[in-house]
Amino acid sequence: MSGGADTTARRDADRAGPAQDGPVGVPARGPRRPPRRLTALLALLALTVLVGGGTWAVYGSPWFRATTVSVHGGRELTADQIRRAAAVPLGGPLVSVDTGAVEKRLLAALPRIGQVEVTRSWPHTVAVQVTERVASAALESGGKFVEVDRAGVRFATVDRAPAGVPLVQLTPARTASLRYFGTTRLLRSAIAVAADLPDSLRGRATAIRVRSYDGITVELTHGRSVVWGSAQDGARKAVVLSALLTAEPGATHFDVSAPTAPAVSGS
Incomplete structure (x- = not known):
């Protein structure tokens, strides 16, 4: 009689599935996630590293230095004349070159120039495009x-x-x-x-x-x-x-x- 009861109990346990840990009626917890504050702090730290590295690459590294001045559009004026009047500071960060100031210097020093555009050409060049006046x-x-x-x-x-x-x-x-x-x-x-x-x-x-x-x-x-x-x-x-x-x-x-x-x- 007792053997039959044991068999019935085992069948009931099999239907119920494996036993769960913890108090009855409380679902089991998954892996713990890091607190939100920690996630935000890590993201801010990563962003700071990226910005700092990018700033150093542009301003402090030798990769983006102004080393060359290219001149285009001159007919009567020579490239050397234009470079001297432009007085572009070389050796420093290319991003620091004041293109507006260079344009003003050229227009003031060389009246033959009617229009001028100065741009940065990465990684090392300051490009000067001039349009000379035409005599009528x-x-x-x-x-x-x-x-x-x-x-x-x-x-x-x-x-x-x-x-x-x-x-x-x-x-x-x-x-x-x-x-x-x-x-x-x-x-x-x-x-x-x-x-x-x-x-x-x-x-x-x-x-x-x-x-x-x-x-x-x-x-x-x-x-x-x-x-x-x-x-x-x-x-x-x-x-x-x-x-x-x-x-x-x-x-x-x-x-x-x-x-x-x-x-x-x-x-």
Whole structure:
């Protein structure tokens, strides 16, 4: 009788599954996780190491030192001239190079530069990209020649008249026009005319003669000339002149002083 009871008890135990530790009704606990504060501290420590290592790599290591200055875009200016004017501090961290200050130094020291962009080219180079001004007219002064761009900026003085650039010649009569406008304004008018000349005449305009405010003449190669009048309506006059040059290629005298009623002669 007792043997049968033992057998029944064992069957009941097998159905119930293995015995569990701990108090009855309390689930067993899994592996303990580290406290949240410790996790945050470890993450902060790792971040500090990464930031510190990156900062040292950029500022303290020899891997990212400024050792070279590359120059692009110069035509009249040499690379050595640009490097000297840029005065880029070499040997220190590349990230510490003040590119804005370098640009200001270049624009102040070399007026021939119209635009400049200075950038860092990792790991060791400071790149300088310049755009030089282009002369649209030249002024004779004391046996030398001053180059002037389309904006009227006088950016260089050279020993010889630049090739393909019209020479401004002021020959004003002693009239009320000269007293009223003055030499400076007449000169500005000539520069404005030079800037408005059509592209087809680039290199073929030899002189811009100014006798009065509305007495401006453009001399061309092969003995041709253009009566321009005043500097007003320059863009329209340029369009009309381009059309006349195409329609009358053999003409020697053009008058666009009144662009709505142009004239051609000498054909």
